[in-house]
Amino acid sequence: MTNKTVNFSTRAPKGMDKDKTKAETQKILKKLDELQNVLYAQAKYSVLIVMQGLDAAGKDGAIKNIFTGVNPQGCSVKPFKAPTKEELSYDFLWRIHKHVPAKGMIQIFNRSHYEDVLVPRVEKWIDIKEVQRRFEAINNFEQLLQRHNNTIIIKFFLNISKEKQQEKFKERLTDPAKKWKYNADDQKAADNYDQYLNAYKDLIKVCSPDIPWTIVPSDQNWYKEHLIAKTIVETLKKLKMKYPDVVK
Secondary structure, eight states, X not given: OOOSOOOOOOSOOTTOOHHHHHHHHHHHHHHHHHHHHHHHHHOSOEEEEEEEESTTSOHHHXXXXXXXXXXXXXXXXXXXXXXXXXXXXXXXXXXXXXXXXXXXXXXXXXXXXXXXXXXXXXXXXXXXXXXXXXXXXXXXXXXXXXXXXXXXXXXXXEXXXXXXXXXXXXXXXXXXXXXXXXXXXXXXXXXXXXXXXXXXXXXXXXXXXXXXXXXXXXXXXXXXXXXXXXXXXXXXXXXXXXXXXXXX
């Protein structure tokens, strides 16, 4: 597996106009609301949105701003933190499978099963053979959801630069509205920035190649939210969903 630093972009493509992009994002969000209503009514597909990213990449804010307008009856968010003692007594996917979406629903994972091939690897709690076994288990898990429950899986990696990450960490220490997010392990994670980025490169390459990742440059919130919303809407439009007829 790789031992080189990954060079993913962290900023919007040159030439993109911020104001025009933000206006376009609002149109996309209205379309997302429409598509979610059809998804919920038809109840043929389920949608799993995986939000992964380096610390301080802005997963929380993106979820809040993109999904504020959708029907809460058909959408939920599950944040995954460090496993509890009970969760550690089962296989690593046990706590994940309980929260996959039912047909008609959008489920957002704020962090996910991929944490179990990131943190344990970087912290050297598991060896590379175990990482590879978990990659295989994840692929089988995602294929199960996709093939047997019509689950559409959309995976995002929010990529933030070292400089922007440090700026966000400083905000957590000075902004009263963000202090609650501060964790003593933040700087430790920042010190391992390159190792985490390398781990992401491996899992993006290996895990479910037919369920592609979208790499989201995340130094600028306006572009991050635009790309995520656009990707979701384009994916849902491909399903060609229709409202069901009246049942007689």
